[in-house]
Amino acid sequence: MQNPALAAAAAAAVTPAASSFAELPAAASHGPLRIEYRWVNETAADAPIAVFLHEGLGSIAMWRDWPQTLCERLGMRGLVYSRPGYGLSTPRARDVKWPVHFMTDQARDILPALLNALAIDTRERKRMWVVGHSDGGSIALLYAALHPDELVGAVVIAPHVFVEDISVESIAQTKQLYETTDLRAKLGRYHADVDSAFYGWNDIWLNPAFRQWSITAELASIRQPLLAIQGHDDNYGTMAQIDTIAARVPQAQLVKLDACGHSPHRDAPGQLNDAIAAFVSSQRQ
Template identity: 35%
Template sequence: MTQIAPAETAAPTAPVAQDHLIPTPRGRLFARSWTPPASEERVGGGGVPILLFHDSLGCVALWRSFPERLAAATGRRVIAYDRLGFGRSDPYPGLLPIDFVAAEAREAVPAICDALGIDGFIACGHSVGGGMGIHTAAALPERCRALVTIAAQAFVEDRTIAGIEVAKAGFQRPEELAKLARYHGDKARWVVDAWTETWLSPVFAEWTVDAARARVRCPVLAIHGELDEYGSPEHPRRIAGTTGTARILAGIGHVPHRECEDDLVELISGFLAGAVPAAG
């Protein structure tokens, strides 16, 4: 693993940010971790870190202030990374496979854990990243101590397809693709196509997280915006099932970490304080 110089933080008492390049057989992953100073750790904090999984167009930078805020509120180290093909990670070698959601748990997560010395962790994913978190909790039950999904899809719904079709049409405009290129560089077109062409493919139409969710044994919190344009409230209810907790955020759309960051941080912090002890 190649260490990069620490990123700047807002103040001496803020979580300390550190950038990393993590080698994998397919290419290098860019990651950033935020570690709260020991003096700032809260009751119920410490213990296992939080691993963030970004959405279909996302990357570390597009989490904006959320990881740092979450680290400060929970007293836990927070780690976000760019999936291969996204952000500052290396380009993806070819087309995105149809099982890419499950593959992330098999391929990227173990490499990140090994490189950063992570034993146990809390999986927290936004949108398709929530599906990756579910597969990670199912595949690595001895490591995943809790699961939080934010605006995650549990299956392919008509609303999901309609929202993606609208977004695909928008990215035909050069100015919209240029906005995405600020974060993904010359990989921007691949990023858009990997999202739209995979989800709109007839082969993907029967995809669900049901089988993976049935194998999850850790505490689960499924958060969803009432106005989410990519999925109805049926998604968090299905993810929560009979053992987890579903929370619907009134008046919120698909990106709660930008639309109501304070409320989201408080909700997740409260859940983790009860679900995962400081030493766990």
């Protein structure tokens, strides 16, 4: 099976001219940040917002046109952004390591700060969906747990709620590919500082202290509708991830996709969009 990092690296090209930037003030978990973002269907001012949270090696560009396609299907506006360290956002300083709780920091501090900077008010947040993939799926779960009144629901795709051996093994393999093949050059098309993006993600996932990371306790705080999706052929995680979500979030619905790896929006976009559209439609009735 092709390594998902290689597949993702071949997916798109950075187009900086299409991006806008938001300035976030310093907070307890971070210094001042410049965040790259783009709107999808921006002129649909009265439509609900879907916020897209990318994977551990992702950025705006690496989503390709999937947010646009999904938002058109759902009749929503989309907010797509590159997290700090990725895309054209503020890079990670070379001597900085992400802490074990980095995803909690993203959900608790950075996403709300971005929403504030973009003047997305309480009324809009109460109609907002968060859609996250991989690490972004974990951040979406944490956002739903920490800010239960500031979204209407969440969709998480191949999320992580604890660390599995398969994840660590695949991430170690990706490091070898990054350092011995053209993967670094390919990823460099999507990140202003590719080493910032890669080693920020790779170092924390391979840190022995991260093996104890888990957000299973936080899942019980999720009150809003939740859809969790996983491919049967995912080599970054098993069905135990979304089965754990279902065990702790009674209202969660699961979708398990055949012939699909870690990135359903690339491997099975039709099935993925159908599942999300059906779920969102059911919550509107």
